[in-house]
Amino acid sequence: MMRVVFVGDVFGQPGRRVLGAQLPGLRQRADFAIVNMENAAGGFGVHRDAADSALAAGADCLTLGNHAWHHKDIYALLGDELKYPIVRPLNLSDPGAPGVGWRTFDVKTATGTERLTVVNLLGRVFMEAVANPFRAIDDLLERGDLGAVFVDMHAEATSEKQALAWHLDGRVAAVIGTHTHVPTADTRILPGGTAFQADAGFTGPHDSVIGSEVGGPVQKFLTERPHRFGVAAGRAELNAVFVQIEAGKAVGVERYRYVEE
Numbered sequence: 739m740m741r742v743v744f745v746g747d748v749f750g751q752p753g754r755r756v757l758g759a760q761l762p763g764l765r766q767r768a769d770f771a772i773v774n775m776e777n778a779a780g781g782f783g784v785h786r787d788a789a790d791s792a793l794a795a796g797a798d799c800l801t802l803g804n805h806a807w808h809h810k811d812i813y814a815l816l817g818d819e820l821k822y823p824i825v826r827p828l829n830l831s832d833p834g835a836p837g838v839g840w841r842t843f844d845v846k847t848a849t850g851t852e853r854l855t856v857v858n859l860l861g862r863v864f865m866e867a868v869a870n871p872f873r874a875i876d877d878l879l880e881r882g883d884l885g886a887v888f889v890d891m892h893a894e895a896t897s898e899k900q901a902l903a904w905h906l907d908g909r910v911a912a913v914i915g916t917h918t919h920v921p922t923a924d925t926r927i928l929p930g931g932t933a934f935q936a937d938a939g940f941t942g943p944h945d946s947v948i949g950s951e952v953g954g955p956v957q958k959f960l961t962e963r964p965h966r967f968g969v970a971a972g973r974a975e976l977n978a979v980f981v982q983i984e985a986g987k988a989v990g991v992e993r994y995r996y997v998e999e
Contacts, residue, residue, distance in 0.1 A: 743768035749942025749949035750969035761795040776803035783808030803892035829874035853885025861893020886911040903934040919948040931987030939977025946970035973998035
């Protein structure tokens, strides 16, 4: 059996701090750690320092999302595949985009070595235009020899995430959503053996509006005018999902949440 922990969107310095403190302990319960770093650098994208800190804490694979290109560091990181195991969205509209949308890893478990493929997809509902994620993952699964497949579905709409999970049920081990930063209470294993949660939640400032200082978003909604958003300070939370996998299918799934005192 392979045990995978997936940590939801790391947001800014508070998210990096709590990830660094808590991920080593979570790794004691897992054979492999996937961390979404979509908001790790000031709330937008990832830079080298953020990637280095996540890998030092025990991350085995870093996934991204719609802010993948926000920092220029990402181009060098994607070009250094041995040092930086990063998976950017598979279904970008530009087929020549740097990096890869999936990676296959040999994972050491208590009983041997198992194959795990991590895929990053972008949703299209309420998001910028990208290629069809359903067709992109279908094409990938035709390759075979991927082992167990773990999908990070970075999308806004719960319905789109649910539909993708049902579409892939029995063909992938897990479909876990990211992007909305709020953990959902629909954690389950679908009939075919695919673990699902619409959103893993985020890893970042607890007393915030999805990571930002409260004042900016409140004033934007109140006045209907643009306001500057900054990363909130103070205590942080970490949200994750544990998935247990046997023979390419999920046999266990569990939500996890930690909040700093």
